[in-house]
Amino acid sequence: MVRELGSVVTTEVRVDSDTAAEILDVLARxxxxxxxxDWDQAHTVFTDDVVFGAGEAARQGISAVQEMVETVRPYHPHHTSNTILTRRPDGTIRAWSKFVIVRTDGTAGSGDYQDTLVHTDRGWRIAHRVASRGNRRRDDPGGPSSRTFTFASWRE
Known part of the structure; x- marks a missing residue:
């Protein structure tokens, strides 16, 4: 599908339903x-060399993601929804999802994930994930809003 967005023309290739189901399963996992x-199952979600984040704060590899997650206290559950998918010319899939976290004190935070997934011999896996905090107060325990994602960044 070719779309014209202002001065930007993009070609979006929709993802077939079987592939979408596989990817949504990875995002739920x-x-x-x-x-x-459950770090023994991390290989069902990530490539071995996954990049989590961007810039200097990016972590590479499953063990680095594990180290980062283990530092978060108290931890909070993640709920992922509103995922849109498109196939890139190089065969990767881009996913853009909303997430909500519910903290132990009952407050919530939200944001977005933008993922690049690759097809491996084990199925689809997240090769790169970037998160953006959205709709949060300045004094939010997880940090203030940092909403930086747009359709332009998703198409990069």
């Missing part, structure tokens, strides 16, 4: 693996 710290 992410929350289960991370929230339950």
């Amino acid at each position: 992410y929350a289960q693996v991370i929230d339950n710290r």
